[in-house]
Amino acid sequence: KQEVTQIPAALSVPEGENLVLNCSFTDSAIYNLQWFRQDPGKGLTSLLLIQSSQREQTSGRLNASLDKSSGRSTLYIAASQPGDSATYLCAVTSGNTPLVFGKGTRLSVIA
Amino acid sequence: DAGITQSPRHKVTETGTPVTLRCHQTENHRYMYWYRQDPGHGLRLIHYSYGVKDTDKGEVSDGYSVSRSKTEDFLLTLESATSSQTSVYFCAISDYGSGNTIYFGEGSWLTVV
Numbered sequence: 001k002q003e004v005t006q007i008p009a010a011l012s013v014p015e016g017e018n019l020v021l022n023c024s025f026t027d028s029a030i031y032n033l034q035w036f037r038q039d040p041g042k043g044l045t046s047l048l049l050i051q052s053s054q055r056e057q058t059s060g061r062l063n064a065s066l067d068k069s070s071g072r073s074t075l076y077i078a079a080s081q082p083g084d085s086a087t088y089l090c091a092v093t094s095g096n097t098p099l100v101f102g103k104g105t106r107l108s109v110i111a
Numbered sequence: 112d113a114g115i116t117q118s119p120r121h122k123v124t125e126t127g128t129p130v131t132l133r134c135h136q137t138e139n140h141r142y143m144y145w146y147r148q149d150p151g152h153g154l155r156l157i158h159y160s161y162g163v164k165d166t167d168k169g170e171v172s173d174g175y176s177v178s179r180s181k182t183e184d185f186l187l188t189l190e191s192a193t194s195s196q197t198s199v200y201f202c203a204i205s206d207y208g209s210g211n212t213i214y215f216g217e218g219s220w221l222t223v224v
Contacts, residue, residue: 044215098144
């Protein structure tokens with residue numbers, strides 16, 4: 001059974017810092033990995049999707065990497081801003097199976 | 112934003128009563144999902160659908176049933192609500208299953224007293 005772990009559970013950083021969020025999964029036979037953002041009281045918004053054949057994806061200040069063999073992914077946020085404060089979740093799928101989610105990292109960026 | 116509407120958004124109900132949550136989409140996506148989100152557990156899949164009348168169980172399906180009679184609607188029913196089903200319920204849709212971007216609704220807050 002696939003299990004997804006996110007470390008740390010919570011993170012507080014001053015504005016302007018670069019930061020890394022970590023995601024690990026137990027079964028490396030994944031089809032893709034996705035990173036999501038969730039604001040309090042809201043649904044999830046997809047940030048980045050990395051196919052299993054890819055090593056990284058970038059969108060603006062966000063960069064996600066994937067090391068399938070070691071079962072790890074990182075989400076790098078450059079020059080963090082207070083508006084980046086949210087919970088970030090990663091999720092994996094093995095193809096036709098629905099996404100399996102980690103419990104998320106709650107990020108606070110302090111002005 | 113993807114056209115997903117969940118109703119009701121908030122509901123308080125009594126133990127033992129039936130409850131139905133509705134997810135309506137305007138994107139004509141094939142796949143629809145129901146997740147619940149609880150502190151300490153994260154998001155867990157309840158049921159999903161891969162087409163009209165085609166559904167399958169997820170990780171935490173006990174006590175829940177679903178129906179999909181039209182592409183645009185996916186209903187989640189709690190036959191006899193229990194306090195352990197107090198949660199936030201999210202509907203999600205995708206066009207080609209989990210291999211493509213998945214879009215989430217805003218959530219339905221259910222309290223069972």
